[in-house]
Amino acid sequence: MPRILKGILTGIAILSISHTVSASSALDAFNPDFDPSGAPYRCIVSNVSHPVIKGGSAGFVLRDRIWEKSGGQIYVDFKPLSMLGGEVEVLNLLQMGAIQGMGVSSVAATNLGPRFGIVNLPFLVDSFEKLEQFVNSGPLFDHFLKAMEHQGITGLDITAYGTYGWASVEPITTLAEARSARFRIAEAAVNQLIYREWGLRPVVMPWPDVPVALRQGVINALDHTPTVCNITRKFEVAKHFTEVSYAQGLFIWIFNTAWLNSLPEDLRKLFEETVREVASEIRKEAESQEKEQIQRAKDAGIEFHRLPEKDMAEMRTRSVKVHDRYKREINRLYSHDDYRPDDYLLEVQTYLEYTP
Secondary structure: OOHHHHHHHHHHHHHHHHHHHHHHHHHHHHHHOOOHOOOEEEEEEEEEOOOOOOOHHHHHHHEEEEEEEOOOOEEEEEEOOOOOOHHHHHHHHHHOOOOEEEEEEEHHHOOHHHHHHHOHHHHHHOOOHHHHHOOOHHHHHHHHHOOEEEEOOOOOEEEEEEOOOOEOOOOOOOOHHOOEEEEOOOOOOHHHHHHHOOOOEEEOHHHHHHHHHHHHHOOEEEEEEEHHHHHHHHOOOEEEEEEEOOEEEEEEEEEHHHHHHOOHHHHHHHHHHHHHHHHHHHHHHHHHHHHHHHHHHHHOOOEEEEOOHHHHHHHHHEEEEHHHHHHHHHHOOOOOOOOOOOOOOHHHHHOOOOOO
16 A cells, blocks of 8 residues: 555544544434445545434434445445544545545535535525425436546535525614625635625635634634534534525535445446435425424524515625626536536526526
8 A cells, every 4th residue: 555545544543532522422323333344445535514404414314324235245444523623624535536436515626626616605595495306307417417528526416405695693674784804715716706796705714623613703604404404513613504595505425436336337337326215215304304493493582583674685796797707617518528518607597597
């Protein structure tokens, strides 16, 4: 084994051990009821989220489903709760083959696959209904999943973790109030464009750094979903949520292409079909979970707000520039692309009946 790769794997082990101290209680309920030590194929899969969040729980469902279906041939070793680090660094590990898979957030996925940014564009895929419509779009969705193939990474499907809005320490009921807040946003080009066009003050920050930054006042608002904010206890500090509903929070389930190619043909087919099967189930559960978590948050005293229609109209108008400025990245074609539209973004906008 090359020295560099050996060092990376050692680093992963150290990170996993150190994080286990804080994460073990959260993961006790998810231990497998089988012994994976004899599996011929092992697939380490990373995710930043808490496994109670349905979009992230897919990793454990995959582990058990694939183990059963493959007769113990494939063990999916799922590592949630940022056990292997922040998303940007883990993407690099995946590309190098140090790990085999990742449920990467759509916001971070643009770092290696700019085309994935289409689902982050404001007010395009902005509801669970539009998300399913996009998933069932045939060549449009297939083209989306190939966003990282030029990086040696294959996308198989997506799961959801809710609808994006703003959690905040003080209530945000107008766009003017939003412009005085310090919003944590993900390490992603699309999100930076969005907040710049909206005239807001973003603070780019890895997700594991958010709890301390929020409690210390480095940020006082958070761009995320009510499901994530409630389950990960962000509402303990930020006791308000503004329902902007401009995009769906998604995990894209991506895998190292060389590892997939190393599987026997029948096992690869089984693996890919199972990922899609589980993702479809989990997306339905995520919609129900969002309703449940919003109600739980309200029952706990969290106040939910909506912006005036004139402010929402302004944000929609300003968002057109985000679509236009990121269009080139989304429309870029690579040698592996068999679907080669003249204007992929326009095709998706038309299919989803996007109106600014």
